[in-house]
Amino acid sequence: MKITGIELRRIAMPLRAPFRTSFGTEHDRDVLLVRVVTTHGDGWGECAAMTAPRYNHEYVDAAQDLLRRHLIPALPATVDAHAAGRALEQFKGHKMAKAALETAILDAQLRATGESFASYLGADRASVPCGVSVGIADSLPELLDTVDDFVQQGYVRIKLKIEPGWDVEPVRAVRERFGDQLLLQVDANAAYTLADARHLARLDAFDLLLIEQPLADDDLVQHAQLARRLTTPICLDESIESAAHAAAAITLGACQIINIKPGRVGGYLEARRIHDLCRAHGVPVWCGGMLETGLGRAANIALAALPGFTLPGDTSASNRYYATDITPPFELTDGHLEVPTAPGIGTDPVPDVLAEVTTTTEWIAL
Ligand code: OSB
Numbered sequence: 001m002k003i004t005g006i007e008l009r010r011i012a013m014p015l016r017a018p019f020r021t022s023f024g025t026e027h028d029r030d031v032l033l034v035r036v037v038t039t040h041g042d043g044w045g046e047c048a049a050m051t052a053p054r055y056n057h058e059y060v061d062a063a064q065d066l067l068r069r070h071l072i073p074a075l076p077a078t079v080d081a082h083a084a085g086r087a088l089e090q091f092k093g094h095k096m097a098k099a100a101l102e103t104a105i106l107d108a109q110l111r112a113t114g115e116s117f118a119s120y121l122g123a124d125r126a127s128v129p130c131g132v133s134v135g136i137a138d139s140l141p142e143l144l145d146t147v148d149d150f151v152q153q154g155y156v157r158i159k160l161k162i163e164p165g166w167d168v169e170p171v172r173a174v175r176e177r178f179g180d181q182l183l184l185q186v187d188a189n190a191a192y193t194l195a196d197a198r199h200l201a202r203l204d205a206f207d208l209l210l211i212e213q214p215l216a217d218d219d220l221v222q223h224a225q226l227a228r229r230l231t232t233p234i235c236l237d238e239s240i241e242s243a244a245h246a247a248a249a250i251t252l253g254a255c256q257i258i259n260i261k262p263g264r265v266g267g268y269l270e271a272r273r274i275h276d277l278c279r280a281h282g283v284p285v286w287c288g289g290m291l292e293t294g295l296g297r298a299a300n301i302a303l304a305a306l307p308g309f310t311l312p313g314d315t316s317a318s319n320r321y322y323a324t325d326i327t328p329p330f331e332l333t334d335g336h337l338e339v340p341t342a343p344g345i346g347t348d349p350v351p352d353v354l355a356e357v358t359t360t361t362e363w364i365a366l
């Protein structure tokens, strides 16, 4: 497969409602899409990087710059996803930029051979149970209304975003209102320090599935210390950028669960390696999200159908974030999403919608 050129396309996706986390509030999603044009057809990749480097060090303008200046020029003339992954290893970090390119190449390759992401990655399920990530609200009544709406829609698990000042009380309110049967977890996005251990231990009373990324990204040792002081299992998100990080975290006892986001770890090939490693160690994993459009969502749903993904992920329906998605929408049935079976990521952008939301396009000939 020879790449003839690559399109870098920026789209502006208005969110249905602002999404607030401990690191900031998003009103619109500024997404970079990579379209690889090859001798055997096209492939799509969605970059997970956000507008500002608040979730991690990456941001979307930097990703586009890196792709243009370094990643794309480093590709071998004939390429598949594994060869692309190896060619990009010489550059440090920037896993989300690398993932977008590798995913587009993998998509083109699988479309050419007629195989779906799910089949290629080793999925063993036709649908996946879905959770939803609930942002920090202005008040407890507002939070309860939002959670109620998601429960009515059928989501099988609720994740509450927390930060200092918005943690024990929202969790208590949701538990009291929805009962002990609700699968409930929290995500701090690195908002606490080990000095908060005693406070975080108050969450142990609420039978949470997990607490996600309580401490800083590079605090593996501190997470291991915190784990000894909580009964709530610790799940790592931001800390895990590779299978090597996952191995270190497991060895240290820094987490009992891992959130796998393909963008954060450099793509679906590394995501599968982390899955395999965790499965071998009996560590449950689940698929995180980065407010993806239908293109990124489709591939995530395929990944979430692998056997080690034993917890519901943040693979919500398209309408969780977008009134109009750029692909046909993913819709919840009984709390589940169907795994795409068509070749590659198994979905395509709707041309009119894509044109409508596009802000810029850049063509890089190879
Ligand atoms: O920490 O999981 C996170 C969104 C953006 C950045 C980081 C995170 C999130 C979410 C929502 O929690 C995931 C989603 O629904 O796509």
Ligand code: MG
Pocket: 187, 189, 212, 213, 237, 238, 259, 288
């Ligand atoms: Mg998270």
